Amino acid sequence: MDETLRIYWELYNDLLPNELMIHKSHNLLRNFEEEFIEGPILELGCGQSNFLVEFSKTGKEIFAVDNEEFQLNLLKKRIESYAGKDVGKLHLLNITVPEKEIPLKIFSLVIASDFLHFFSINECKNIISQIIPRTQKGSLIYVKVHSRSHSYSESSDSGMHEYYKHFFTESDLTKLFDEQYFERMIFSNSVQNIKSKFTREMEMKWIEKVLDEYQIFDQQERQELFEENNKELNVGYLECVYRRK
Numbered sequence: 001m002d003e004t005l006r007i008y009w010e011l012y013n014d015l016l017p018n019e020l021m022i023h024k025s026h027n028l029l030r031n032f033e034e035e036f037i038e039g040p041i042l043e044l045g046c047g048q049s050n051f052l053v054e055f056s057k058t059g060k061e062i063f064a065v066d067n068e069e070f071q072l073n074l075l076k077k078r079i080e081s082y083a084g085k086d087v088g089k090l091h092l093l094n095i096t097v098p099e100k101e102i103p104l105k106i107f108s109l110v111i112a113s114d115f116l117h118f119f120s121i122n123e124c125k126n127i128i129s130q131i132i133p134r135t136q137k138g139s140l141i142y143v144k145v146h147s148r149s150h151s152y153s154e155s156s157d158s159g160m161h162e163y164y165k166h167f168f169t170e171s172d173l174t175k176l177f178d179e180q181y182f183e184r185m186i187f188s189n190s191v192q193n194i195k196s197k198f199t200r201e202m203e204m205k206w207i208e209k210v211l212d213e214y215q216i217f218d219q220q221e222r223q224e225l226f227e228e229n230n231k232e233l234n235v236g237y238l239e240c241v242y243r244r245k
């Protein structure tokens, strides 16, 4: 992981203790909590997942997949302190998807939040083909991805498109989640045009830490970078919950 991102996730861990992280996170899966079937939960690219922390109190077995050991360690501390004695069996798996296989279990819930946009559509097809044999009738699948309405989708910076490989349309998701296997329970298409005060202040602290880390102390240069980062952009994203047929 890039050093600037590591600084971001450490700051996220410092500024968003569990209760606040859950409070600030929009969780569509809460609508369907009563429908969770028996079986473990899997999250791909879990980071410090608000979902896994929140649902850890259900006592369900959890498979948390990420290819950053430090994120898995932070998640472990979060879950243990949040769920306490209610915690189910926790598997922290340092796996790079889709190269290394995910465990062949039948999951009640699969979460891919802010994850699939790091892959091409063909790689997404591969990932979803791995979800099919790992779910059964009634399993739920939550997906959140950047949409075409995201300002970055129009970026002329090729590095941006190497990092975020695909910006999704509703039709992309419909094709990926074949109706032979999945029924869509909810679809949401959101665009945030103005950053919240909380996000803006957090991003400012992040930039400050990055500038200190790279020893950029020239006031004008710092100011320009703060202003650049403070510009508004459209954060467009699609969310879906599917149920396995």
Ligand SMILES: C[S@@+](CC[C@H](N)C(=O)[O-])C[C@H]1O[C@@H](n2cnc3c(N)ncnc32)[C@H](O)[C@@H]1O
Pocket (backbone or CB within 6 Å): 044, 045, 046, 047, 048, 049, 050, 065, 066, 067, 068, 071, 095, 096, 097, 098, 112, 113, 114, 115, 118
């Ligand atoms: C944007 S974060 C999302 C974290 C979390 N799902 C959330 O919504 O807060 C993406 C996470 O995916 C992980 N990741 C990126 N590429 C991956 C890959 N190929 N295999 C496994 N994890 C990956 C990163 O380390 C990071 O923790």
